Amino acid sequence: MRILLMIGTVFLTVVTATAENAPLIDEQSGIYIPSMINDQATSNLRTRYTGDWDYFVGGGVAAFDCNDDHYPDLYFAGGQTKAQLYINQSKRGGALTFANGTAQNLNLDKVVATYPIDINSDGIMDLMVLRLGQNILFKGLGECQFERANEQWNFNGGDEWSTAFSATWEADENWPTLAIGNYVDRKAEGTPWGTCSDNQLFRPADSDDGFAEPQNLKAYCTLSLLFSDWNRSGNQSLRVSNDRQYNKNGREQLWRLAPDVATTEYTKDDGFKKLNIWGMGIASHDVNADGYPDYFLTSMGDNKLRLNTGAGEKPKYKNMAFKLGITAHKPWSEDSALLSTAWHAQFADFNNDTLIDLFIAKGNVDQMPDFAQHDPNNLLLGKRDGTFFEAAEKAGMHAINLTRGAAIVDLNLDGLLDIIEVNRNEVPGVLRNLASDQVIGNWIALDIRRLDYNKNSIGAWIELHINDKIQRKEITIGGGHASGSLGLHHFGLGEAKLADIRIIWPNGQKSNWMTAKANQFATINKQDSALTFWSPSNNAEMMH
Numbered sequence: 001m002r003i004l005l006m007i008g009t010v011f012l013t014v015v016t017a018t019a020e021n022a023p024l025i026d027e028q029s030g031i032y033i034p035s036m037i038n039d040q041a042t043s044n045l046r047t048r049y050t051g052d053w054d055y056f057v058g059g060g061v062a063a064f065d066c067n068d069d070h071y072p073d074l075y076f077a078g079g080q081t082k083a084q085l086y087i088n089q090s091k092r093g094g095a096l097t098f099a100n101g102t103a104q105n106l107n108l109d110k111v112v113a114t115y116p117i118d119i120n121s122d123g124i125m126d127l128m129v130l131r132l133g134q135n136i137l138f139k140g141l142g143e144c145q146f147e148r149a150n151e152q153w154n155f156n157g158g159d160e161w162s163t164a165f166s167a168t169w170e171a172d173e174n175w176p177t178l179a180i181g182n183y184v185d186r187k188a189e190g191t192p193w194g195t196c197s198d199n200q201l202f203r204p205a206d207s208d209d210g211f212a213e214p215q216n217l218k219a220y221c222t223l224s225l226l227f228s229d230w231n232r233s234g235n236q237s238l239r240v241s242n243d244r245q246y247n248k249n250g251r252e253q254l255w256r257l258a259p260d261v262a263t264t265e266y267t268k269d270d271g272f273k274k275l276n277i278w279g280m281g282i283a284s285h286d287v288n289a290d291g292y293p294d295y296f297l298t299s300m301g302d303n304k305l306r307l308n309t310g311a312g313e314k315p316k317y318k319n320m321a322f323k324l325g326i327t328a329h330k331p332w333s334e335d336s337a338l339l340s341t342a343w344h345a346q347f348a349d350f351n352n353d354t355l356i357d358l359f360i361a362k363g364n365v366d367q368m369p370d371f372a373q374h375d376p377n378n379l380l381l382g383k384r385d386g387t388f389f390e391a392a393e394k395a396g397m398h399a400i401n402l403t404r405g406a407a408i409v410d411l412n413l414d415g416l417l418d419i420i421e422v423n424r425n426e427v428p429g430v431l432r433n434l435a436s437d438q439v440i441g442n443w444i445a446l447d448i449r450r451l452d453y454n455k456n457s458i459g460a461w462i463e464l465h466i467n468d469k470i471q472r473k474e475i476t477i478g479g480g481h482a483s484g485s486l487g488l489h490h491f492g493l494g495e496a497k498l499a500d501i502r503i504i505w506p507n508g509q510k511s512n513w514m515t516a517k518a519n520q521f522a523t524i525n526k527q528d529s530a531l532t533f534w535s536p537s538n539n540a541e542m543m544h
């Protein structure tokens with residue numbers, strides 16, 4: 001008896017040591033798989049996204065720093081449960097831990113989606129809060145305090161079922177242009193079938209202190225919006241992902257913005273071919289490094305990678321999901337006969353090897369029998385040949401939840417991207433990227449600043465040059481599913497100790513190439529076009 005017990009103890013010790021120390025390398029590709037440790041139990045994140053039919057979609061999180069310590073803080077939509085703001089208390093490189101810091105006015109019910117944006121360019125992040133009912137724009141006051149600004153900024157919050165948001169700064173404008181995506185019109189006759197509300201486009205008022213009356217945009221039950229400069233014209237266009245569940249005659253949409261005229265939709269005559277999916281989320285990245293952004297669209301079963309093939313002339317796309325190994329149409333685990341339901345998607349480099357990776361949130365709408373119930377999230381790691389492979393199981397991402405929104409940010413400022421997963425009816429997944437020092441690549445985190453307006457440089461492109469390869473990132477607000485992150489821009493550098501960086505500002509002006517050292521935080525201001533390195537404090541300030 002005693003001997004058996006001892007053998008058991010020895011065996012356990014060996015297994016634990018192996019799991020913690022040995023770097024996980026995919027045998028076939030040689031790609032390093034990060035370990036994603038779930039810190040949920042000690043994170044203090046106890047919020048849940050709950051509700052009936054009208055909360056089956058949504059479930060977002062906004063990740064941004066509200067107390068100026070560089071550690072991203074989190075505002076969670078709660079659906080029928082009240083929304084919560086959590087202040088990041090993590091130590092640098094330590095476990096992910098938070099304290100509830102929700103002021104009374106943010107403790108709102110009916111919140112579906114939430115996005116950070118500095119609307120009034122005062123350097124303090126504001127919040128767009130989308131609801132089943134009136135949307136609210138909160139002006140940031142500093143120290144994680146906010147005040148309602150709908151009236152001050154002439155923003156009509158409406159009374160729709162709002163699910164999607166994106167924003168851009170049009171040429172020469174001091175104020176942003178906002179797009180609000182709406183879902184089913186639940187008051188219309190015959191609802192929900194075919195009764196989709198219009199979307200809205202809010203452009204700056206001539207008075208320069210808020211918004212003009214919005215333009216209504218015909219839509220087909222929108223679940224994601226993204227302003228992105230598909231043709232590198234210097235003006236971002238609005239991509240719209242619509243859910244065919246409630247309007248089978250709908251389609252994906254693209255709207256052009258030009259100064260001083262009403263926005264119009266690209267048509268098939270412009271080269272924009274009809275695509276009709278259960279559009280849930282948009283992720284963008286220049287996947288084939290040709291200078292034009294490509295788009296991953298989540299759906300039910302038929303996820304698409306829309307490779308931008310129009311060379312900037314026509315909005316033409318080719319579906320490359322199958323070829324690249326990112327269809328992710330079925331669960332990688334159980335229930336593999338049934339199709340997946342995909343929501344938030346985001347490109348990021350999780351193992352810092354310079355090859356872009358893709359996270360996809362998955363989860364049944366509720367109990368739809370034709371779709372997988374056990375539908376785990378995906379971590380698709382990029383390979384050197386441009387294809388991807390599924391690494392979620394080996395990375396330790398086994399949890400089966402109905403995931404909706406997500407944030408992919410470095411929450412403990414150790415240079416490794418972490419994941420927050422918003423789950424229907426359950427507490428969030430809090431995945432800390434625990435990489436092995438032996439194999440993890442170098443990284444850099446950049447804060448790209450304009451000094452006058454559009455402080456977070458929405459519409460700018462970051463180019464990072466290592467050896468013969470350029471990585472590009474367009475700075476955007478929007479996309480994903482109901483969730484937004486704004487702050488530092490993370491790049492993996494692989495083995496490189498130096499990287500050349502330049503910024504293409506929203507007006508097309510290019511900065512000089514600047515050389516950066518690896519494993520640093522740096523700010524680039526438009527005015528001086530130079531890298532300023534800084535170091536975050538070890539410990540987030542305690543909230544009292």
Ligand SMILES: [Ca+2]
Pocket residue numbers: 064065066067068069070071072073088
């Ligand atoms: Ca913070």
Ligand SMILES: [Ca+2]
Pocket residue numbers: 117118119120121122123124125126139140
């Ligand atoms: Ca602000």
Ligand SMILES: [Ca+2]
Pocket residue numbers: 348349350351352353354355356357381382492
């Ligand atoms: Ca990678």
Ligand SMILES: [Ca+2]
Pocket residue numbers: 409410411412413414415416417418433
């Ligand atoms: Ca991290």
